[in-house]
Every structure is written in C-alpha cells, then in structure tokens.
Amino acid sequence: MEYGRIFNFSAGPATMPVEVLEEVAAEVLNYRGSGMGVMEMSHRSKVFQTIIDEAEADLRELMGIPENYKVLFIQGGATLQFAMIPMNLMKNGVADYIVTGAWSKKAYSEAKKYGRVNLLATSEDRNYSYIPDCSDLPVDPEADYVYICENETIHGTTYQTLPNTKGKVLVSDQSSMFLSRPCNVSDYGMIYAGVQKNVGPAGMVVVIIREDLIRTDLDEKIPTYLRYSIHADNGSMYNTPNCWAIYVCGKVFKYLKKIGGLSEMARRNEEKAKILYDFLDESKLFHGTVDKEVRSLMNIPFVTGDKEKDAAVVAATKAAGFENLKGHKSVGGLRASTYNAMPREGVEALVNFLRQYEAEHQA
Numbered sequence: 001m002e003y004g005r006i007f008n009f010s011a012g013p014a015t016m017p018v019e020v021l022e023e024v025a026a027e028v029l030n031y032r033g034s035g036m037g038v039m040e041m042s043h044r045s046k047v048f049q050t051i052i053d054e055a056e057a058d059l060r061e062l063m064g065i066p067e068n069y070k071v072l073f074i075q076g077g078a079t080l081q082f083a084m085i086p087m088n089l090m091k092n093g094v095a096d097y098i099v100t101g102a103w104s105k106k107a108y109s110e111a112k113k114y115g116r117v118n119l120l121a122t123s124e125d126r127n128y129s130y131i132p133d134c135s136d137l138p139v140d141p142e143a144d145y146v147y148i149c150e151n152e153t154i155h156g157t158t159y160q161t162l163p164n165t166k167g168k169v170l171v172s173d174q175s176s177m178f179l180s181r182p183c184n185v186s187d188y189g190m191i192y193a194g195v196q197k198n199v200g201p202a203g204m205v206v207v208i209i210r211e212d213l214i215r216t217d218l219d220e221k222i223p224t225y226l227r228y229s230i231h232a233d234n235g236s237m238y239n240t241p242n243c244w245a246i247y248v249c250g251k252v253f254k255y256l257k258k259i260g261g262l263s264e265m266a267r268r269n270e271e272k273a274k275i276l277y278d279f280l281d282e283s284k285l286f287h288g289t290v291d292k293e294v295r296s297l298m299n300i301p302f303v304t305g306d307k308e309k310d311a312a313v314v315a316a317t318k319a320a321g322f323e324n325l326k327g328h329k330s331v332g333g334l335r336a337s338t339y340n341a342m343p344r345e346g347v348e349a350l351v352n353f354l355r356q357y358e359a360e361h362q363a
C-alpha cells in the first residue's frame with residue numbers, strides 16, 4: 001500500500017483518511033503561506049480563528065446541528081465528560097443511566113460521586129452482548145437526564161432506536177460512532193465524542209449541547225475549566241485549546257462533506273461491515289459475539305470459542321500485515337474496528353485472509 005501503510009483495525013486512536021494525512025503533511029512546515037505550522041501558531045491569531053470557525057461551521061452543516069445547540073471543543077477526552085456531565089447537568093441531583101458495556105459502566109460509576117444515580121437498565125447479565133428493551137423503562141420523575149453510550153466500543157453493540165426517555169433529556173456518548181451515519185441532533189440534549197476513534201487525533205472531545213442546559217448557577221466550587229458555560233462563552237478558547245486536533249478534525253469534516261456527507265458515509269460503513277458479518281454468519285470457525293439486531297458497524301468482535309485458537313489467529317493476522325485485531329480482554333478473541341477511514345479494501349482483504357485461514361485449519 002501507499003507509504004508502506006498497513007490495514008490498521010485499531011479501536012482508537014485509529015486509522016485516518018490518507019488524503020487528510022497528505023494535506024496535513026504538506027502543511028506541517030508552513031500553513032498556507034503563514035510562514036509557520038499550525039502546531040506553532042497562536043490560538044489567538046486570525047489564521048487559527050479561521051481554522052476553528054470553519055471546523056465548527058462544517059460540523060454544523062454535516063450533522064445539521066440546530067441553532068440552539070452549542071458546539072464545544074474540550075480537552076480531557078471522553079473520560080472527563082463522565083464527570084463534567086453530572087457536575088453540570090444535575091439540578092435535582094438525580095440521573096438515570098443505561099449500562100450496556102464498559103464505557104457506560106465507567107460513566108455510571110463516575111456520576112455516582114455527584115448524586116443519586118439509578119441503573120435504569122443493563123445488559124451485564126450476558127456480558128453486554130445485547131441492548132435491553134428501552135421502550136418503557138421506569139424513568140425517575142426527578143431525573144435530570146438519561147444517559148447512554150450509543151456504540152459500545154469494546155462489546156460491539158449499537159442502539160437501533162433511542163430509548164424512550166419519557167420527556168427527559170437524553171445524553172449520548174457517541175465516541176466510537178461519531179459521524180458514521182446521519183444523526184438527528186434534536187433527539188438529544190447533549191451528544192459528545194472523543195475524536196480519536198472515528199475522526200482525528202487523540203486528546204479532544206466534541207460536545208454538542210442544547211443551550212438551555214448550559215447552566216451559570218453552578219456551585220462556586222466547581223472548577224472553572226469544568227463548566228460548559230466557560231467553554232461556550234469563550235468559543236472553546238477559554239485557555240489554549242487542542243489546536244492540532246481542531247485543525248485535523250476540521251480537515252476530516254471537509255473530507256466527509258466532499259465524499260457526500262453522512263448518508264454516503266453510512267452507506268459505505270454498512271457495505272463494509274456487511275462483508276465481515278456475512279463471512280462470520282457462514283463461518284464454521286468464527287462467530288460474532290453480540291445479538292445480530294444490535295451489532296455495531298464500527299467495532300466487530302468475533303471469536304472461535306477457544307482461547308488458544310483465538311491467539312493463533314491473532315498472531316497469524318499480524319504476520320499477514322493486519323494490525324490491532326486482538327480483542328479486548330473482557331470479550332477475548334478478535335475485534336475489527338471498521339471506522340469511517342477503514343477502506344472497503346481493508347475489510348475485503350481481512351475476510352479473504354480469514355476465509356483462507358479457516359480452510360487451512362478445518363477441525
């Protein structure tokens with residue numbers, strides 16, 4: 001492949017579009033005649049202001065983000081949001097969490113430090129291999145919000161329909177599915193995503209939050225940096241932001257617009273995932289680990305059912321030039337992350353390899 005690159009199935013930080021990396025490489029020493037690279041310029045410069053403004057405008061256009069939502073670029077990754085959400089959104093001090101995997105479980109545990117947190121539903125009984133029925137849950141009348149992780153990166157499940165929150169605000173962690181398909185932003189009070197899974201470099205989270213949820217009446221003791229209001233009032237530049245991530249994400253937003261937007265991206269992602277799922281469904285050696293109707297288009301775990309065989313397959317994929325296919329320890333086996341930037345050819349090559357492997361290792 002170009003530049004000696006390999007097919008990288010990492011769950012994050014993850015593969016990026018070559019076209020974007022080429023542009024970034026070309027500009028690294030001198031950004032458009034400014035005489036300096038983006039890593040070296042003041043975040044208060046006109047040049048950088050244009051970069052951040054365009055990034056926000058392009059993201060708004062891609063997702064159709066309504067006027068009454070703010071777009072914030074915040075550091076600390078998705079993990080910091082596990083605390084910022086309860087700190088900022090709990091008015092009554094109550095929240096409902098739906099736990100469908102490792103990431104929502106972490107968010108749930110963190111939120112408990114700040115108030116009364118109800119476990120509204122969970123799929124822990126079958127190692128998070130399904131999404132519970134969320135059509136009629138006992139939502140707490142006092143709940144300030146209902147929380148979900150819309151695509152569980154480790155377990156490989158995704159919501160097909162959003163939970164019925166009975167009028168409560170929905171907060172969604174979209175880290176591992178952000179911009180993978182069209183999204184109706186008005187269905188949510190807040191969406192957030194760590195960008196290193198499906199968009200850009202690590203170290204930043206995009207927060208899309210309805211304006212009326214941004215409070216200014218918070219406890220004085222809440223650190224300044226951890227208030228959504230401070231980021232909203234300062235255009236994500238209260239302090240020095242992650243300029244580099246904003247710049248590279250901005251390029252990815254333009255790239256997505258160019259290829260036809262999120263519906264085209266969804267079409268490609270569905271086509272790509274189907275190649276692997278079709279193989280898994282007919283394979284005698286490998287099988288997927290989650291219920292068919294909720295399987296993720298982005299993270300695809302699969303196993304042989306035998307730990308030693310799994311390890312041998314992982315080693316063989318590595319030797320054949322596929323990277324980062326080892327499954328997370330809580331699921332075992334293999335996991336192929338097929339994010340936006342994974343080309344169809346990568347999945348085809350992997351399936352050809354697995355098919356061949358199966359033929360050579362028939363029980």
Ligand SMILES: *Cc1c(COP(=O)(O)O)cnc(C)c1O
Nearest residue numbers: 077078079103153173175176194
């Ligand atoms: C990776 C991931 C996180 C954590 O992201 P950090 O940027 O490392 O804090 C949270 N939620 C989901 C769904 C993830 O995939």
